[in-house]
Amino acid sequence: MALEDEAARLAGEGKTSVFVAEGGRILGLLGFSDQPKPSAAAAVAALKGMGLKVVMITGDNAGTAKAMGKTLGIDRILAEVLPGDKAAEIRRLRDAGEVVAMVGDGINDAPALTAADIGIALGAGTDVAIEASDITLMQDDLLAVPRAIRLSFETMRTIRQNLFWAFIYNIIGIPVAAGLLYPLWGILLNPEFAAAAMALSSVSVVSNSLRLRRRWRRIL
Numbered sequence: 001m002a003l004e005d006e007a008a009r010l011a012g013e014g015k016t017s018v019f020v021a022e023g024g025r026i027l028g029l030l031g032f033s034d035q036p037k038p039s040a041a042a043a044v045a046a047l048k049g050m051g052l053k054v055v056m057i058t059g060d061n062a063g064t065a066k067a068m069g070k071t072l073g074i075d076r077i078l079a080e081v082l083p084g085d086k087a088a089e090i091r092r093l094r095d096a097g098e099v100v101a102m103v104g105d106g107i108n109d110a111p112a113l114t115a116a117d118i119g120i121a122l123g124a125g126t127d128v129a130i131e132a133s134d135i136t137l138m139q140d141d142l143l144a145v146p147r148a149i150r151l152s153f154e155t156m157r158t159i160r161q162n163l164f165w166a167f168i169y170n171i172i173g174i175p176v177a178a179g180l181l182y183p184l185w186g187i188l189l190n191p192e193f194a195a196a197a198m199a200l201s202s203v204s205v206v207s208n209s210l211r212l213r214r215r216w217r218r219i220l
Helices: 002-012 040-049 062-072 083-095 107-115 127-132 144-177 191-219
Strands: 016-022 025-032 055-057 076-078 101-104 118-122 135-137
Touching: 002 016, 002 025, 002 062, 040 062, 040 144, 055 062, 055 083, 062 076, 083 107, 101 107, 107 118, 107 127, 118 127, 118 144, 135 144, 144 191
Parallel strands: 055 076, 101 118, 118 135
Antiparallel strands: 016 025
């Protein structure tokens, strides 16, 4: 009973217990624990600061998983999930209306990486995980995950801005070129001015896109 209590205590500390026995008699107890990456807690905090939900899916027992989740600041834990069931958990989250990005680096993570909307593999992970992912981070640093997501947000915002300005140029230019203002004010669009407007449109789109370089350096 003392060893069972000790096993429960170790589980509460995020450790997995292994009983040592010989001849049917228990001799002792060993406690093992995975050490989170040094940047794990900071990465979780950064993701939550961006308004994203963080879920940990693990095959460890519930006690160990909850202890590790508490250490890292993760509130939602899916524990005791078999390797083959991780993909099913991802699909369940997607069916609930969530847009899911899965981060993993092991062979067992490959099906879940494929099932997610976006699979993110660490560069130091297995070849199988890298092949199954949509994005491979070259650094073995979990802080690269929020950086990549933040950069993707910036990229999408830039694309929307470029589309907006492209539409503005066309919305103004096409009616004028078609002679819409000619009956009222006799205004027609000179081909030279039309060419200049199109060139200016391209320059504005490219210039706005180049601003990503500055934001990229700031993010990193």
